[in-house]
Amino acid sequence: MGADAGQAGEVALEPLAGGGTGGLATAIALRKAGIDPLVLEQAPAFTAIGAGLGLYANAMKALTYLGADAYWRETAARIDVSEQRGLGDDQLITASSLAPRADSAPARRARSSP
Numbered sequence: 686m687g688a689d690a691g692q693a694g695e696v697a698l699e700p701l702a703g704g705g706t707g708g709l710a711t712a713i714a715l716r717k718a719g720i721d722p723l724v725l726e727q728a729p730a731f732t733a734i735g736a737g738l739g740l741y742a743n744a745m746k747a748l749t750y751l752g753a754d755a756y757w758r759e760t761a762a763r764i765d766v767s768e769q770r771g772l773g774d775d776q777l778i779t780a781s782s783l784a785p786r787a788d789s790a791p792a793r794r795a796r797s798s799p
């Protein structure tokens with residue numbers, strides 16, 4: 686991708702297809718590098734779909750580097766236990782504790798945790 690300079694006075698914009706996680710992260714990174722991004726998104730609006738979003742440490746580091754960490758630092762809940770359950774009966778299949786690593790995580794504890 687190259688940002689071609691147009692005629693004198695024109696602003697060269699770097700076009701990006703898609704305003705999802707990847708597109709917006711790339712747009713922020715381009716702006717930090719001094720390149721003006723133009724994000725082209727097909728969806729008329731972003732709407733909540735009712736799903737939570739899990740972020741591993743590498744994603745949190747990348748968002749912090751991009752300066753996009755304020756929201757998750759304010760709203761995120763720490764996961765202490767990971768469980769897999771049956772779709773039909775909700776019976777526990779496996780569980781593993783994330784507590785030893787989570788103790789050093791920056792996010793605050795889940796409100797439902799003791």
Ligand SMILES: Cc1cc2nc3c(=O)[nH]c(=O)nc-3n(C[C@H](O)[C@H](O)[C@H](O)COP(=O)(O)OP(=O)(O)OC[C@H]3O[C@@H](n4cnc5c(N)ncnc54)[C@H](O)[C@@H]3O)c2cc1C
Pocket residue numbers: 702703704705706707708709725726727728736737738739740744
């Ligand atoms: C049910 C579900 C749960 C998930 N949970 C997690 C999670 O907890 N943690 C996690 O890290 N990841 C999770 N993921 C994965 C994560 O959502 C994707 O890895 C991530 O969204 C990919 O980002 P992206 O920008 O590449 O694509 P997308 O987020 O899909 O964004 C692509 C965007 O491009 C737009 N677009 C497509 N074609 C065009 C076009 N021709 N012109 C203009 N715009 C276009 C689309 O409308 C869309 O907005 C989950 C995914 C699913 C489906």
